[in-house]
Amino acid sequence: SQTIHQWPATLVQPVGSPLSLECTVEGTSNPNLYWYRQAAGRGLQLLFYSVGIGQISSEVPQNLSASRPQDRQFILSSKKLLLSDSGFYLCAWSPFGANYNSPLHFGNGTRLTVT
Amino acid sequence: AQSVTQLGSHVSVSEGALVLLRCNYSSSVPPYLFWYVQYPNQGLQLLLKYTSAATLVKGINGFEAEFKKSETSFHLTKPSAHMSDAAEYFCAVSDSGNTPLVFGKGTRLSVIA
Numbered sequence: 452s453q454t455i456h457q458w459p460a461t462l463v464q465p466v467g468s469p470l471s472l473e474c475t476v477e478g479t480s481n482p483n484l485y486w487y488r489q490a491a492g493r494g495l496q497l498l499f500y501s502v503g504i505g506q507i508s509s510e511v512p513q514n515l516s517a518s519r520p521q522d523r524q525f526i527l528s529s530k531k532l533l534l535s536d537s538g539f540y541l542c543a544w545s546p547f548g549a550n551y552n553s554p555l556h557f558g559n560g561t562r563l564t565v566t
Numbered sequence: 567a568q569s570v571t572q573l574g575s576h577v578s579v580s581e582g583a584l585v586l587l588r589c590n591y592s593s594s595v596p597p598y599l600f601w602y603v604q605y606p607n608q609g610l611q612l613l614l615k616y617t618s619a620a621t622l623v624k625g626i627n628g629f630e631a632e633f634k635k636s637e638t639s640f641h642l643t644k645p646s647a648h649m650s651d652a653a654e655y656f657c658a659v660s661d662s663g664n665t666p667l668v669f670g671k672g673t674r675l676s677v678i679a
Contacts, residue, residue, distance in 0.1 A: 460607075485666070492575065494671035495610075495656065510666070541609055552598035552617050552660055555667065557609030 453478035457542050457558035464565055470515075470529040472561050474542030477523065481547035484525040485555065486517055489539040501525060537565045568593040568659045572670035580678050585629075585644040587673045589657030592638065599640045600658040600667065601631055610656060616640060627651070652677045 454477045464470060476482050486498040497510045499517035507517050514533060518526045525542060539562050543555040573588040591597055598617050602610040614625025621633045631642045640657060657670040 487669075492671060495658075495669035497666050497668075500666060543609070552615070554600065554612040554615060555610070557611070559609050560607070562607070 453544075453556065455542060455544055455556060455558040457540075457561055459561060460559065461562045462564070464532050464563065466534055466565055467531050470527070470532050470536070470563070472527040472540055472542075472563075474525045474527075474558055475523055476525075476544045479523070479544070479546065481522060482544040483547070484519065485543040485545075486525065486527050487541040487543065489541060489560075490537075495541070498527070532565045534565050537563055539563075568597060568661045568668050570657050570659050570668055570670035572655075572657050572673050574673055575671065576674045576676065578676040578678060579647045581649055582646050585642070585647045585651065585675065587642040587655050587657075587675065589631075589640045589642065589670060590638055591640060591657070591659045593659055593661050595661050598660045599631075599633060600660075601625065601629070601640075601642050602656045602658065602669075603627075604654045604656065604672075606653075613642070613655075647675075647677045649677050649679065651675060 457474050483502050485500045487495045489495050501507050501519045515529050539560050541560045542558040545553045569592045571590045600615045601613040603613050604610045613629050614623045616623050616633045624630045629644045631640050654672045654674045656672045658667040660667050
C-alpha cells in the first residue's frame with residue numbers, strides 16, 4: 452500500500468532563517484506531488500505541484516521554493532523565513548497520469564511557527 | 567476560474583442531530599467536487615467525490631452530498647451526528663479535472679453531547 456511521510460511534524464524557526472521540509476511517498480511510482488499551506492481561517496492554498504522529477508509548477512509567487520530531486524521526494528524550501536510563512540504545510544500525492552479529478556492523499560503535515 | 571464558498575466557518579450540532587455543511591461552487595464547466603475531512607493536527611482524508619455520475623453521492627462514515635446544478639451547491643449531510651464527527655470539513659472543486667483542486671476555507675464541526 453502507498454504511504455506518505457512528512458517531517459518534521461512541528462518546527463519553530465526565527466525570522467530570516469532557512470527552511471527545508473521534506474515529503475516522501477512509498478508504494479507508487481511517478482506520483483503527482485503537491486505542497487499546500489493552511490493558515491487559520493484561510494483554507495488550503497496550493498503552493499507548488501509537480502508531475503515529474505525536476506518539473507515544478509508554482510501557483511503563488513512568494514519566498515518559498517520547491518524541488519523534486521527524486522521521483523518520490525518533494526522538498527519545500529526558503530532561504531529566509533518571514534512571519535507570514537507560519538502555518539500548517541501539507542504534502543499530498545495523486546497517481547501518475549491522474550488528472551485533477553483524482554483524490555489527493557495527504558500527509559500529516561508540518562506545523563511551522565516563525566518567531 | 568473555479569471557486570468554492572463554504573457558508574459558516576463553525577457549525578455546532580447536538581449528538582444525534584442532523585449535520586448540514588454548506589458548499590457552493592463557481593465553475594465555467596462541469597465541475598468535479600469533493601469533500602475532505604481533517605482531524606486535529608492531521609492531513610485531509612477524502613469523504614466523497616462527485617464526478618458527473620449520480621447526483622447523490624454516498625461517502626464514508628455515513629456522510630452523503632447532493633449535487634444541485636441549478637443551485638451550484640454540493641452540501642454535505644449526515645442524518646445523525648456522532649461525537650467522532652467533530653473535525654474540520656473542506657469542500658473542493660476542479661474544472662473538469664484539468665486544473666488543480668481549489669479548496670474552500672473549511673467548516674469546523676462541533677458535536678455537543
